[in-house]
Amino acid sequence: MTTPPKIYKTEAIVLKHFAIGEADYLLTMYTPNGGKLRAVAKGARRVKSKLGGHLEPLMRTSVLMTRGQNLDNINQAEVMEGFRVVREDLDRLSRALYISELVDAITPDEQPNYPIYRLLFEAMRSLNENAAPSLMPYFQLRLLDYSGFMPELYKCVECGSTLAPGHHRFTPDRGGSLCDSCHPLNVSVLPLSLDTLKVLRFLQRETYANIERLHLEQGTLLELERLMEALLRHVLDREVKATRFLNQVAQGRTSDGISTLTASNTKG
Ligand SMILES: [Zn+2]
Numbered sequence: 001m002t003t004p005p006k007i008y009k010t011e012a013i014v015l016k017h018f019a020i021g022e023a024d025y026l027l028t029m030y031t032p033n034g035g036k037l038r039a040v041a042k043g044a045r046r047v048k049s050k051l052g053g054h055l056e057p058l059m060r061t062s063v064l065m066t067r068g069q070n071l072d073n074i075n076q077a078e079v080m081e082g083f084r085v086v087r088e089d090l091d092r093l094s095r096a097l098y099i100s101e102l103v104d105a106i107t108p109d110e111q112p113n114y115p116i117y118r119l120l121f122e123a124m125r126s127l128n129e130n131a132a133p134s135l136m137p138y139f140q141l142r143l144l145d146y147s148g149f150m151p152e153l154y155k156c157v158e159c160g161s162t163l164a165p166g167h168h169r170f171t172p173d174r175g176g177s178l179c180d181s182c183h184p185l186n187v188s189v190l191p192l193s194l195d196t197l198k199v200l201r202f203l204q205r206e207t208y209a210n211i212e213r214l215h216l217e218q219g220t221l222l223e224l225e226r227l228m229e230a231l232l233r234h235v236l237d238r239e240v241k242a243t244r245f246l247n248q249v250a251q252g253r254t255s256d257g258i259s260t261l262t263a264s265n266t267k268g
Helices: 090-106 114-129 135-146 194-205 208-212 218-236 242-255 257-266
Strands: 007-020 024-031 035-041 060-066 072-081 168-171 176-178 190-192
Touching (some): 007 090, 072 114, 090 135, 090 218, 090 242, 114 135, 135 208
Antiparallel strands (some): 007 024, 024 035, 060 072
């Protein structure tokens, strides 16, 4: 067995940071080859620190690290992509914060999972560019898949029969679809329309390039949202905090207040 090098370089997407000590940050980052890592950036909160502005949450950054006994230290950092458009638009920002919280909540420490890194990166890029409505359900479903929680979409989770076209239901507690005849007790059950089922299957097998162009009806989008939130709540055994912020911003978008604010932010 070889010991890992004391100094190493990696790119990372910063999930969050937390002020510790007099001028330091404790960071949680997601890396392509090391999974979720926590590291200390000493002095990063000092005005003159060379690390400042390169380690903000949601940035894609290149870091030079030294292995420590408990936590690794960040010696150098250089931002690769700041995703400026996301930061300046409340609607996109709320979605990005939800995405980063979700990755943080579902992934264990230091377990390499390159598909999750690629998904996170793809989602940040998409939010920065066109922020397609299909991004969120795609992100949620794929994150569940890459974490080992892909819902069953072809068979009834109760009796195992192949789903025939018709009215189906979905149970987040059992992680999948139910046929017409099964009515298990004491599990939460949500409606699952044929359209939504088809979209879920499409999200499960297609590349993001194809999904980005997918047009979703408002009703399907709402149903997807409800299903994914219920499934994630079941998997994580708690509410994702950023969901509330996400919903508040989404409501503002349809009523008016915030939409005016975001519109003025995106100009220029
Ligand atoms: Zn059944």
